[in-house]
Each structure stands twice: as structure tokens, then as C-alpha cells.
Amino acid sequence: PGPQLPHDPSKKTLVICGSGWGATSLLNSLDTEDYNVIVVSPKNYFLFTPLLPSVAVGTLNPRSIIQPTRYVTRHKKRQVTVIEASATDVDPVAKTVTFADTSEIQGAVSNTTIPFDYLVFAVGAEVQTFNIPGVREHACFMKELEDAEKMQRHFMDCLESAAFPGQTPEEIRRLLHMVVVGGGPTGVELSGELHDFLEEDLRSWYPELSESVRITLVEALPSVLPMFSKQLIDYTESTFKEAKIDILTKTMVKEVKEKSVVLQMPDKSIVEVPCGLVVWAAGNTLRKVTRDLMAKFPQEQTNRRGITVDECLRMVGANGNIFAIGDCTATSYAPTAQVASQEGAYLARVLQQIAKKDELEARLKALQTAPEAEVQEERAHVEKRLAKLEKIRPFKYSHQGSLAYIGSDRAIADLPFFNGNLATGGVATFLFWRSAYLTTLFSLRNRTLVATDWIKVKLFGRDVSRE
Ligand code: FAD
Ligand code: NAD
Structure with missing residues (x-):
């Protein structure tokens, strides 16, 4: 590609907050x-x-599943400015975004405010802890890359401490008890991956420990994976049973301590269970910046799940110049990557239409000062084109199905086919899961890295060194 066009002062400024599923899909298109x-x-x-x-279990290298945002932007026609900072405030009246450099190293300037003409708010969500005591202090999350890296370190530390000479059998059992909180897809997939590690690698690397390992999945509702069909829930539960993963349903975690979790059992009794590792996968909540932005529209933004948007993904109440997509919004769709990426791609088309409209409106304004007779024809032409652009086609989500890995080389899939549903589980679905994810990965570079990691693990096992 040739050199990129520089920023053009005659063009409008579009600020995109976020570099996740929604924002990246928007940038791609x-x-x-x-x-x-x-x-x-x-x-x-x-x-x-x-x-x-x-x-989190060392099957994949952390770098294999990330893609620098500049990999996308460097191929764009016009330069895109990428700023590593957290948005801290949006002023919808002044049309500005304030952001701060929150990383370890900061320069002399680490906080600034910039104006926007259009804003796409795609900051995602953060982990829901329900303010349950000890969660932030003692549990690992599974949301960001550093969470997975932290979990892997912690998990390997439990194994090495259990292998320490002279450890009592009771302490070995505690250190090797892994508790996953939340039976949504994140908790289920993580339990499956943990099981694979224990099954495929622990037996050869730490044979003396393998019999003492236990995985418990705790879910407050009556079943895991409520978004999947009954048949697939049953399949997952029986696969977990074979894999010796204990599922505790109707059980609520009330507190996380340094060496245990406190559970409220279905009969409301309270039990304290010793464990070495707790992974918290209990769902999402809004980020502070999102709550603050919503608070600026107290009449219109009252949904506690997230930003209310209209059918074209414009934030309700915000005069049409703020769009919101993905997990920071409250729509009729689930907070998934599938939804966020379709919203991002849709918004790219909408923004293109708006750019055309803005350009024609500016032209029409310029024509107003010209002598009527000379511009009559052009004005009619511009007005006609404008009328066509007036209506924006609403966002329509197309569900491609739900897919989850459940360990033991098995996956489950609810696929919408022929106006009905195909519910499938097993090894073939697992291969489908792998190929579906490989093709969804945004770049050839990531596909190659992930496929290579899978082959490496098959050949040499997972890396058990602790960084
Ligand atoms: P995100 O992808 O979370 O992106 C938010 C972005 O905003 C990030 O780049 C973040 O760094 C940035 N950001 C945060 N704070 C600020 C700020 N203050 N200012 C500016 N930027 C900010 N969904 C599926 O459909 N299929 C799956 O298989 C699936 N698996 C999942 C597995 C796990 C472990 C997890 C955690 C989620 C999974 N999901 C899956 C859900 C999916 O990841 C989310 O629905 C999706 O990421 C939402 O996209 P988003 O763009 O709204 O948010
Ligand atoms: P989730 O909200 O789907 O599940 C969290 C679960 O934790 C809930 O079932 C809840 O009842 C339970 N829970 C909450 N507090 C608890 C407590 N104190 N004790 C015990 N259980 C408790 O969260 P998730 O699994 O992180 O998923 C978030 C979103 O991401 C969902 O929309 C999901 O569909 C999507 N996702 C999809 C996939 C996939 O398709 N393969 C994978 C991961 C995530």
C-alpha cells in the first residue's frame, strides 16, 4: 500500500473508545x-x-491471541491515531472525551481532553463481583490477558507447593482443589481446559499429585449454561461427571478467603471449603466511565444493564452523535463477541452514510449563498440525494449459533439451521469449534500462531515452567 493520507481538517473527527470486539470490527470495515x-x-x-x-492453562501462548491495533490501522487509507489511554469522562454537550494514561510509565502529559464530532463508545464491561468479600483480593478473573497469565502462575504455584517435600495429604488436597465460580460459558470452558491440563499433562509431569486434584464448578442457578438447549446442558453435565469435575448448582459463593471459599448450599447451610485456587467467572457489570456517561442523561438512560441505544445504535438522549456498541449497551441481544462484532461492522456502514450526508449538507449550505439561477439544478440534485440518505437502515442481528468448548476434546454447539436448531456435542463439534475459531481470528498471523501452539502442545505437552 502507498503512504497513508494525513488527517484532513475539513473532515469530521470520529473518536472510538475501546479496541475490543466492537471497536476492532468497526475499524476493520x-x-x-x-x-x-x-x-x-x-x-x-x-x-x-x-x-x-x-x-490460562498454557495451551496457547498469550501473544497468539492478541493483535496490536496498529496492525489494523496501518492498512487504512487515512492515518488513524491510536492512543493508549482510558477514557475517564465524556462531555456530550461540549462533545469532548477526556482520557488518561493509566499504564505504569507516564510522560509529562498523561491526561487530556479532545473534541469529537462523532463518538463510538465500545468500552466493554468489567467483572461483576457483587461486592462479595475477598473476591478482588483472593480470586483470579478471566477477562483480560493478564488475568489468564495470573491464573496460570497461581495454578502452577499450587502444583509446585503441593509437590514440596513433607506437605501433609490434607494440605496437598487443599492446594490441588480448584474452584471455578460461575457456570456461564466462561466458567464451563475454563473448567474443561483445566481438566485437559490435568488429564494430559499433570499425569506425566507430576504423577504423584494427579490423584489428589479436584475441580469444582459452583453455579447459583439450577443449571449451568442457561443459554444452551437442555440436551446440551445434559451432555455437558455428563461429560463433566466423567471428567470428575464436580458441579454444584443452586450453590452461591458468599465469600472468598485466602485458602477457602464460603458456600451457601441449596439447603441454605453455610459450608467453608478449602481450596488452592478460585477463578471468578460470575458475569459482567458496567465500567465507571459508562455509568458516569449514562448519569448525564438521567431521563433517558435508566437501564442498569447498560446504555440504551436506538435501532441505529445511537445513544438515546445524546443528539445522534454518540453511538454505543457491545457489552456496554443494554439491548435484547446477549453480551457476546458475535453481537459486538456485527454491531461494529454495521456501524462502519452507518458512519459512511452519515459522512456522505454531512458532505451533501455542507454542499447545500454553500449553494445557499450562490445566485439561485446558477445552482438550481445542482441544488435539486443534492436535495434528492440527501433525501435518499435520510433514512438509516436499522441494525439487525444475525445469530450464527452458540459454541463452547467443554474439555476432553469435546465441544457443544447450538446452531440455527433451516429455521430450526441443531444441537450437537462431541469430538466432531470440537473440530468444528477449532476450525470456527481459527477462521474467526482476525489475521493470518494469529491463525498461524494459534495453530502452531496447538501442534506444539500435541507434540510436546504444555509448558509447566512458572514465569
Ligand atoms: P471488549 O471486547 O471487552 O472491548 C472493550 C475494549 O474497551 C477493550 O479494548 C478495553 O481495553 C477497552 N476499554 C476499557 N476501558 C476503557 C476506557 N475507560 N476507555 C477506553 N477504552 C476502554 N463471546 C462470544 O460470542 N463467543 C465466545 O466464545 C466468547 N468467549 C468469551 C470468553 C471469555 C473468557 C470472555 C471473558 C468473554 C467471551 N465472550 C464470548 C464475550 C465477548 O468477549 C464479549 O461479549 C465481547 O468482548 C464484547 O465486545 P466489546 O467490544 O463490547 O468489549
Ligand atoms: P455469565 O453471566 O454468562 O455467567 C455467570 C454465572 O455466574 C451466572 O450463571 C450466575 O448465576 C453465576 N454466579 C454469579 N454470582 C455467583 C455466585 N456468587 N456464586 C455462584 N454462581 C454465581 O458470564 P460469562 O460466562 O462470563 O459470560 C459472559 C458473556 O460472554 C455471556 O453473554 C456469554 O454468552 C458470553 N460468552 C460466550 C462464550 C461462548 O459462546 N463460548 C464463552 C464465554 C462467554
Whole structure:
């Protein structure tokens, strides 16, 4: 590709907050010739979340599932500015975004405010802890890349401490008891991956410990994976039973301590269970910046699940210049990567239409000062084109199915086919899961890295060294 076009002062400024599923899908499809684009995100990369649990057990290298945002922007027609910072405030009246460099190293300037003409708010969500005591202090999360890396370190530490000479059998059992909280897809996939590690690697690397390992999945609702069909829930539960993963349903974690979890059992009794590792996968909640932005529209933004948007993904109440996509919004769709990426791609088309409209409106304004007779024909032509662009086609989500890995080389899939549903589980579905994720990975580079990691693990096993 030739040199990129520089920012053009005659073009409008589009600020995109976030570099996750929604923002990256938007950037991939956006025609940057139409705007001066600025991306603000505390991570200067895109994270392929579906494969995060594989990083946590060392199946995949952390670098294999991230893609620097500049890999996308450097191929765009016009330069895109990428800023590694967290948005801290949006002023919808002044049309500005304030952001801060929240990383370890900061320069003399680490906080600034920039104006926008259009803003795409795609900051995702954060982990829901329900303010349950001890969760932040003692549990690992499974949301960001560093969470998976932390979990892997912690998990390997439990194994090495259990292998320490003279450890009592009781302490070995505690250290090797892994508790996963939350029976949504994140908790289920992580339990499956943990089981694979224990089954495939622990037996050869730590044979003396393998019999003492236990995995418990705790879920407050009556079943795991409520978004999947009954048949697939049963299949998952029986696979877990074979894999010796204990599922405790109707059980609520009330507290996480340094060496145990406190559970409220179905009969409401309280039990304290010793464990070495707790992974918290209990769902999402809004980020502070999102709550603060919503609070600026107290009449219109009252949904506690997230930003209310109209059918074209414009934030309700915000005069049409703020769009919101993905996990920070409250829509009728689930907070998934599939939804966020379709919203991002849709918004790229909408923004292109808006750019055309803005250009024609500016032309019409310019024509107003010209003598009527000379511009009559052009004005009629511009008005006609404008009328065509007036209506924006609403966002329509197309569900491609739900897919989850459940360990033991098995996956489950609810696929919408022929107006019905195909519910499938097993090894063939696992191969489908792998190929579906490989093709969804945004770049050839990531596909190659992930496929190579899978082959490496098959040949040499997982790396058990602790960084
Ligand atoms: P995100 O992808 O979370 O992106 C948010 C972005 O905003 C990030 O780049 C973040 O760094 C940035 N950001 C954060 N704070 C700020 C700030 N203050 N200012 C600016 N930027 C900010 N969904 C599926 O459909 N299929 C799956 O298989 C699947 N697997 C998953 C596995 C795991 C372990 C997890 C955690 C989630 C999974 N999901 C899956 C859900 C999916 O990842 C989310 O629905 C999706 O990431 C939402 O996209 P988003 O763009 O709204 O948010
Ligand atoms: P989730 O909200 O789907 O599940 C969290 C679970 O934790 C809930 O079932 C909840 O009842 C339980 N829980 C909450 N507090 C608890 C407590 N104190 N004790 C015991 N259980 C408790 O969260 P998730 O699994 O992280 O998924 C988030 C979103 O990401 C969902 O929309 C999901 O569909 C999507 N996702 C999809 C995939 C996939 O398709 N393969 C994988 C991961 C995530």
C-alpha cells in the first residue's frame, strides 16, 4: 500500500473508545477516508476472548491471541491515531472525551481532553463481583490477558507447593482443589481446559499429585449454561461427571478467603471449603466511565444493564452523535463477541452514510449563498440525494449459533439451521469449534500462531515452567 493520507481538517473527527470486539470490527470495515479517526483504549491491542481460557492453562501462548491495533490501522487509507489511554469522562454537550494514561510509565502529559464530532463508545464491561468479600483480593478473573497469565502462575504455584517435600495429604488436597465460580460459558470452558491440563499433562509431569486434584464448578442457578438447549446442558453435565469435575448448582459463593471459599448450599447451610485456587467467572457489570456517561442523561438512560441505544445504535438522549456498541449497551441481544462484532461492522456502514450526508449538507449550505439561477439544478440534485440518505437502515442481528468448548476434546454447539436448531456435542463439534475459531481470528498471523501452539502442545505437552 502507498503512504497513508494525513488527517484532513475539513473532515469530521470520529473518536472510538475501546479496541475490543466492537471497536476492532468497526475499524476493520470503516472507510477512514471519510473521517479523522482517533482510537482511545488502555490496551493497544485486540484480545480474542474466546481462546483466553486456553491461555490460562498454557495451551496457547498469550501473544497468539492478541493483535496490536496498529496492525489494523496501518492498512487504512487515512492515518488513524491510536492512543493508549482510558477514557475517564465524556462531555456530550461540549462533545469532548477526556482520557488518561493509566499504564505504569507516564510522560509529562498523561491526561487530556479532545473534541469529537462523532463518538463510538465500545468500552466493554468489567467483572461483576457483587461486592462479595475477598473476591478482588483472593480470586483470579478471566477477562483480560493478564488475568489468564495470573491464573496460570497461581495454578502452577499450587502444583509446585503441593509437590514440596513433607506437605501433609490434607494440605496437598487443599492446594490441588480448584474452584471455578460461575457456570456461564466462561466458567464451563475454563473448567474443561483445566481438566485437559490435568488429564494430559499433570499425569506425566507430576504423577504423584494427579490423584489428589479436584475441580469444582459452583453455579447459583439450577443449571449451568442457561443459554444452551437442555440436551446440551445434559451432555455437558455428563461429560463433566466423567471428567470428575464436580458441579454444584443452586450453590452461591458468599465469600472468598485466602485458602477457602464460603458456600451457601441449596439447603441454605453455610459450608467453608478449602481450596488452592478460585477463578471468578460470575458475569459482567458496567465500567465507571459508562455509568458516569449514562448519569448525564438521567431521563433517558435508566437501564442498569447498560446504555440504551436506538435501532441505529445511537445513544438515546445524546443528539445522534454518540453511538454505543457491545457489552456496554443494554439491548435484547446477549453480551457476546458475535453481537459486538456485527454491531461494529454495521456501524462502519452507518458512519459512511452519515459522512456522505454531512458532505451533501455542507454542499447545500454553500449553494445557499450562490445566485439561485446558477445552482438550481445542482441544488435539486443534492436535495434528492440527501433525501435518499435520510433514512438509516436499522441494525439487525444475525445469530450464527452458540459454541463452547467443554474439555476432553469435546465441544457443544447450538446452531440455527433451516429455521430450526441443531444441537450437537462431541469430538466432531470440537473440530468444528477449532476450525470456527481459527477462521474467526482476525489475521493470518494469529491463525498461524494459534495453530502452531496447538501442534506444539500435541507434540510436546504444555509448558509447566512458572514465569
Ligand atoms: P471488549 O471486547 O471487552 O472491548 C472493550 C475494549 O474497551 C477493550 O479494548 C478495553 O481495553 C477497552 N476499554 C476499557 N476501558 C476503557 C476506557 N475507560 N476507555 C477506553 N477504552 C476502554 N463471546 C462470544 O460470542 N463467543 C465466545 O466464545 C466468547 N468467549 C468469551 C470468553 C471469555 C473468557 C470472555 C471473558 C468473554 C467471551 N465472550 C464470548 C464475550 C465477548 O468477549 C464479549 O461479549 C465481547 O468482548 C464484547 O465486545 P466489546 O467490544 O463490547 O468489549
Ligand atoms: P455469565 O453471566 O454468562 O455467567 C455467570 C454465572 O455466574 C451466572 O450463571 C450466575 O448465576 C453465576 N454466579 C454469579 N454470582 C455467583 C455466585 N456468587 N456464586 C455462584 N454462581 C454465581 O458470564 P460469562 O460466562 O462470563 O459470560 C459472559 C458473556 O460472554 C455471556 O453473554 C456469554 O454468552 C458470553 N460468552 C460466550 C462464550 C461462548 O459462546 N463460548 C464463552 C464465554 C462467554
